[in-house]
Amino acid sequence: MIRVGILGATGYTGLELIKLLLRHPEAEIVRLTSRQEGRPHIASVHPQLSGRLNLVLEEATADVLADECDVVFSCLPHGASSAAVRPLVELGCKVIDLSADYRLRDGETYRKWYGDHHADIERLGKVPYGLPELFADEIRTADLVANPGCYPTSAILPIAALVKLGLIEPVDLVVDSKSGVSGAGRTPSLTTHFPECNESVAAYGVGHHRHAPEMAQIASLASGTEVELIFTPHLIPMDRGILTTIYARPTSNDSPEKILEALRGFYNNKPFVRIVDHLPATKHVTHTNYCDITVRRSGKRIVIISCLDNLIKGASGAAVQNMNIMFGLSETAGLL
Amino acid sequence: MIRVGILGATGYTGLELIKLLLRHPEAEIVRLTSRQEGRPHIASVHPQLSGRLNLVLEEATADVLADECDVVFSCLPHGASSAAVRPLVELGCKVIDLSADYRLRDGETYRKWYGDHHADIERLGKVPYGLPELFADEIRTADLVANPGCYPTSAILPIAALVKLGLIEPVDLVVDSKSGVSGAGRTPSLTTHFPECNESVAAYGVGHHRHAPEMAQIASLASGTEVELIFTPHLIPMDRGILTTIYARPTSNDSPEKILEALRGFYNNKPFVRIVDHLPATKHVTHTNYCDITVRRSGKRIVIISCLDNLIKGASGAAVQNMNIMFGLSETAGLL
């Protein structure tokens, strides 16, 4: 059994990760940490876990964690995460970081978008981006993996493939995403207060959301071509799920059917990417690790629709998938 | 035009009140107060009001308010409300208090349920309870009216009528209410965080909700009989609306039809109480000042269903209805 520690287990990605790992045949959760005082039982924070996991949330040193855990997942906020991750990596513990800290490829971009609080900024660019469908080889041998953002996963999977396949132009891409509210995390705010966001839709972070540079950098890296895109996220009154609508310029007059066929070839043997003929709804993928993708033509553009569960394929499911690859298990273990 | 001031206009009852008064043919809002610093424009707090009301939120002394306003609505929290209301009343300003401060009939009960912070506790029992269908005579001549709670309105209207009509026993009443989340106010909390309360139902305050004594006291007062009930509120994933299901012991074998007929007689000429034959849904009454009520038999009990919009008939609509009565206007002015 793989002994697992989770840093910052009080949020939604922590909860999903615990639920996935409780069902995993080869993993055992041995440590949960939190900055909360008083060593609360995990079931007092997440009543869903009553009777399912008998652990308390407590502070633990890197030494203890590295000693007791084969792998540590960090669900800490950016900045705090790299500070906790770095000593673990240096102590030889495998780490999957769900924060944004190691996703961007260079310190300059990180500082521009996240500010100066990064404890390990020189490692940027050397840590594999944990999208197994594109970077499995690097992940397999890594000690540290940067788990992708939820929006970026939904955008990079189709964009990187279609750019690499030469089917869309790498420029003037419009990425319009719709996300459930759990993507905003578990800290209450007016924006996520039920009577404010229920029965309402709004865009946010227009033109300056941190996932935009992540999408562009990784899509460029994966496709081998500089990708230029703009990104607009919207908050949707539902718990979970992201639907991303991408407007791209086709490079030819290929029919959507032909493009879908090429995508099927590209993602052949990738169990969690489903290239579908119908227009997918987020409900088809919530509570699963799947990303459903389809393509249509509209005027001079092709429209790509992609959807996933922001907490599973967009966070904790991808993290487990990374763990499976890092430990030589079946990629789908615990995820079907 | 009646010159209106609103204390604590940043919450949901304040917003609804403003929207109702903007449509009212005889009222004009002249003052909004708030403890927020910086004199924010009301539209910066409630973007719904952009271009509709050009007032800032500011602090104002009782002297200024009493001078400039014919009536003041207090949307302040309990405790704070009586402290602001008392000087206004003493300066001769009419006041409608949407807080709980003047609803209970005696200081002892107030202290038991709300604690010691009441600036005007000796007035308790002398202030009319602002349920116009039951207390219009007192309201008409009052300087201060205690606007009812949302749950109590939904329960007292049918219970008081049926007890007074002698159709149900005043004891062993079970009141089970289901409320939208706006009833919890506008301050974010984990309970009202979208991903927590959406797609979920839970009871809260079981056996100790402050609206239970209010229901019992006022139903007793209105019916002239001591009423004994228990009350369980539930949080429902919707913005607004309360549905209250009441289980009562009938005093006879009267059919539901006969009971409905008696209720229709009781609430004859009360424009906002609709005794209906069908099972009403909260959607039938949201965004209106109506309370829909019906009755069924189930085993040895009669089941009463009552519903209203917690922010309108359960708060701001009732407040405007009270204003209309206090100022000799048509009871329905601005409310249809």
Added chain:
Amino acid sequence: MIRVGILGATGYTGLELIKLLLRHPEAEIVRLTSRQEGRPHIASVHPQLSGRLNLVLEEATADVLADECDVVFSCLPHGASSAAVRPLVELGCKVIDLSADYRLRDGETYRKWYGDHHADIERLGKVPYGLPELFADEIRTADLVANPGCYPTSAILPIAALVKLGLIEPVDLVVDSKSGVSGAGRTPSLTTHFPECNESVAAYGVGHHRHAPEMAQIASLASGTEVELIFTPHLIPMDRGILTTIYARPTSNDSPEKILEALRGFYNNKPFVRIVDHLPATKHVTHTNYCDITVRRSGKRIVIISCLDNLIKGASGAAVQNMNIMFGLSETAGLL
């Protein structure tokens, strides 16, 4: 009082229209029609209207309607609507058609998108498009007005203005809309079955939604420039509201602030268009006749956000606004 008839009052636009007209100071509903048998009372179809409107739904000939009504609103489906509207117009009755029948400017486009069932196709292009902010002059003197579609209103208002102002290029416009479910009408289907569309988002009609040619034709007409756009609608788990995100190419490096200023000038004295600085949410406009619009820059594009209530400004509110103009009333009568 303007005597009003409503054709096809059983749907959601019919219900909203009734509610608006009940509050209108100069209008009185005198006739409701429906194909439903048995002359059902309107309150048996819409329990919201219990005690508020005492009319039955019945069939009525054009003669009767033209005789008894000063204006008739048609909420019938396309095809059926023109068949009912034509004789009314010929009898001299003013008509506001909420269907799509008279919106497109030529028969060929109509046939391509709606098929052959149009009883009055030669009138196409002669009927004013009922967007008062752009076509008030034609509406003022019209006997028949084609009330706009919900999506088109949200898109045309900003696009027509910005094209006419020369601030965006009229080509390669991407229109990505998010709509509440009431836009799909009141007939149950699997798509609108609660457990299917709740907690889910999906695109539909990608590349072939009938509102795309309406947007393009009317935006071209209003701006005097051929406009080319693509349109993708999405179904959002909420009752009402449309948020439209438009990606346009700016013609200059003007700041968003400067563009907003130009828009404010363009829509000066248009009471229901609010050019706002913040990112608007549909909740700011639902249950109102407002359309809120803002602009941001993102990469090389400008992003326009527009929102409205699909049943009010997107349908029945606009219809009342048109009536007000056609009868020389204040444009805002009954709508604030």
Added chain:
Amino acid sequence: MIRVGILGATGYTGLELIKLLLRHPEAEIVRLTSRQEGRPHIASVHPQLSGRLNLVLEEATADVLADECDVVFSCLPHGASSAAVRPLVELGCKVIDLSADYRLRDGETYRKWYGDHHADIERLGKVPYGLPELFADEIRTADLVANPGCYPTSAILPIAALVKLGLIEPVDLVVDSKSGVSGAGRTPSLTTHFPECNESVAAYGVGHHRHAPEMAQIASLASGTEVELIFTPHLIPMDRGILTTIYARPTSNDSPEKILEALRGFYNNKPFVRIVDHLPATKHVTHTNYCDITVRRSGKRIVIISCLDNLIKGASGAAVQNMNIMFGLSETAGLL
């Protein structure tokens, strides 16, 4: 591997059953039936299953099913279900019937509540009621099990225990339930049309819901005491989950803590019943096979709160739990 057939797999219980069985270590789905023509692929009905289960929906005779399947789950409607189940049982195939056909204990009650269409009415009373926490011994050796209704499971678990423990009186029980919309099935109707039931709560079937006699009969059977109750279901705007609030007369002055302790003893070693101290929300149990129960005192009553996922513990999860017991597997196989 247990070879599984599912009758009527197009509904929500069918979908949940498939998802649970796909994860089950000892079961393999080999046959899906439906009355739909054209042998549609299951993924064309439930896109969730794309790439996960490669079976078509087809008609199959009892002979074929009995030959190819070790167990058949029937998700057919009542009436149709017994007609399909009877021959399977007679051919020696184990059957778990998710319909209501075999739940009631006698034909007279069945006819009163469900009418005359029952193909196997003489078997009533001989088929174990599939609530494993109460009837595991009978289930273990049964060829046919009557899978419980969703509301009854939530009510019987606490009521049967507390009556048997002598802690509540078996009479005058008030059962007030709140259910998500998936409980109404997958056939569209006006009641379940999103814009009708969203943002709304209503009671239905007051005094005459078919689950009332099921609750009373089974609670009586399990407790050995005649139980008398009334039941009111309510429709809640959420996909799934039932919260049941039960008002009972205590037989003593025992504290809630003491009652909870007795319940913990009663359900000791029952892995899916969690007696909790906090007030549970349906969100704590949705997508799981747990039923969470707590107890409070309110006035002279005790209030019992119980919640579960109507599609899992209230239907398909319980069905798998029954299969596990019938085949000698761990009760929790595939369910954690």
